[in-house]
Amino acid sequence: ARPRVGYSYRDDLGPSPIMERLLQLRVCSFKSMPVNILESASIYEAAVTMFTQNVGSLAVVGPERVLLGMISRKDIMKASLGKGDLQQVPVGVIMTRMPNIFMTTPDEPVYSAAKKLVQHQVDSLPVVESFIDENGEECYEVVGRFTKTNVTKIFVQIAETRV
Amino acid sequence: ARPRVGYSYRDDLGPSPIMERLLQLRVCSFKSMPVNILESASIYEAAVTMFTQNVGSLAVVGPERVLLGMISRKDIMKASLGKGDLQQVPVGVIMTRMPNIFMTTPDEPVYSAAKKLVQHQVDSLPVVESFIDENGEECYEVVGRFTKTNVTKIFVQIAETRV
Numbered sequence: 613a614r615p616r617v618g619y620s621y622r623d624d625l626g627p628s629p630i631m632e633r634l635l636q637l638r639v640c641s642f643k644s645m646p647v648n649i650l651e652s653a654s655i656y657e658a659a660v661t662m663f664t665q666n667v668g669s670l671a672v673v674g675p676e677r678v679l680l681g682m683i684s685r686k687d688i689m690k691a692s693l694g695k696g697d698l699q700q701v702p703v704g705v706i707m708t709r710m711p712n713i714f715m716t717t718p719d720e721p722v723y724s725a726a727k728k729l730v731q732h733q734v735d736s737l738p739v740v741e742s743f744i745d746e747n748g749e750e751c752y753e754v755v756g757r758f759t760k761t762n763v764t765k766i767f768v769q770i771a772e773t774r775v
Numbered sequence: 776a777r778p779r780v781g782y783s784y785r786d787d788l789g790p791s792p793i794m795e796r797l798l799q800l801r802v803c804s805f806k807s808m809p810v811n812i813l814e815s816a817s818i819y820e821a822a823v824t825m826f827t828q829n830v831g832s833l834a835v836v837g838p839e840r841v842l843l844g845m846i847s848r849k850d851i852m853k854a855s856l857g858k859g860d861l862q863q864v865p866v867g868v869i870m871t872r873m874p875n876i877f878m879t880t881p882d883e884p885v886y887s888a889a890k891k892l893v894q895h896q897v898d899s900l901p902v903v904e905s906f907i908d909e910n911g912e913e914c915y916e917v918v919g920r921f922t923k924t925n926v927t928k929i930f931v932q933i934a935e936t937r938v
Contacts, residue, residue, distance in 0.1 A: 630793060630933060630934065630936065631934050631935070631936060634933075634934045656856065659852050659855065659856055660856065662852065663849070663852065663853060663856070666896075668848075668849075668898075685831075685848040685849065685852055686826070686831075686848065688852055688855070689822050689825065689826065689848055689851055689852060689855070690826060692822065692851070692852070692855035692861070693819065693822055693823065693826070693861075698855070698856075723930075723931065723934040726927050726930050726931050726934075727931050729927050730924075730927055730928050730931055733829075735831075735923075735924075760898075760923035760924060760926070760927045761893075761898075761923060763923070763926065763927045763930050764889050764892050764893055764923045764926045764927070765893050766930070767886075767889050767926050767929070767930050768886065768889050768890050768893055770793060770797075771793065771794050771797045771886040771889075772794070773793065773794060
């Protein structure tokens with residue numbers, strides 16, 4: 613039989629060319645710089661940091677940039693609806709705490725990181741590298757952010773055949 | 776000369792197959808439901824609406840859902856850093872007001888709407904249909920939202936060859 617030509621693909625032929633290309637694109641090439649804050653900082657300081665850095669979420673870190681939690685604009689908006697003084701309450705009180713954080717790594721394909729953003733309904737994933745601390749426990753150092761903004765930029769670049 | 780085969784493309788050959796496919800995808804097929812609020816609502820009400828509807832921005836509308844402005848989580852976070860009472864200040868005071876709003880339409884390709892999100896550094900575009908009001912002026916009825924979340928979902932669907 614004459615082979616079909618063109619750009620239609622069947623599942624049993626394996627991944628499509630687009631999928632193959634996307635699987636080669638890694639988080640490390642598209643991630644943003646991390647914007648971190650200490651657990652002891654106030655919610656007010658976190659809001660100011662988000663505002664001045666123009667980011668939608670912050671990684672809350674301990675010594676050696678170890679990931680402790682994440683705080684988003686949504687968390688801060690929720691806190692601002694309450695009666696508490698944003699200058700008095702530390703971010704550690706309202707952050708989403710490890711191990712309940714969805715993360716990505718520098719070598720993860722952007723496709724699967726994008727899928728995490730959609731499935732877990734978060735705007736941002738911390739990009740982490742794991743290491744073993746002196747107590748023999750696995751820790752995660754924050755080395756970047758991967759966000760829906762990054763995915764939207766990749767989308768435009770793919771459309772323009774620039775990646 | 777023998778034609779080259781494979782998936783490398785030159786600009787002068789016209790749009791790539793991915794671009795051609797993306798240009799067929801329209802905002803109307805992927806947009807989210809609009810979440811609107813009246814100009815007279817308080818910032819507090821806007822924050823509660825964003826929270827309960829789980830959206831990052833609201834369209835501020837007049838009669839017949841005519842677009843007057845947009846308000847984002849960032850705007851609300853900024854207001855919450857000030858001294859004002861969020862329950863007293865109307866959203867009309869802090870919203871971004873027409874005509875300074877970047878918009879999209881149901882028949883715009885998702886590619887160019889995504890490009891607007893990136894270029895103008897906004898998380899969401901109101902999807903509008905224009906009409907002429909009784910004074911002969913062009914107005915825009917809000918019929919949806921197009922966001923970086925929508926783009927991220929399309930990205931995953933394209934990777935999985937589902938669109």
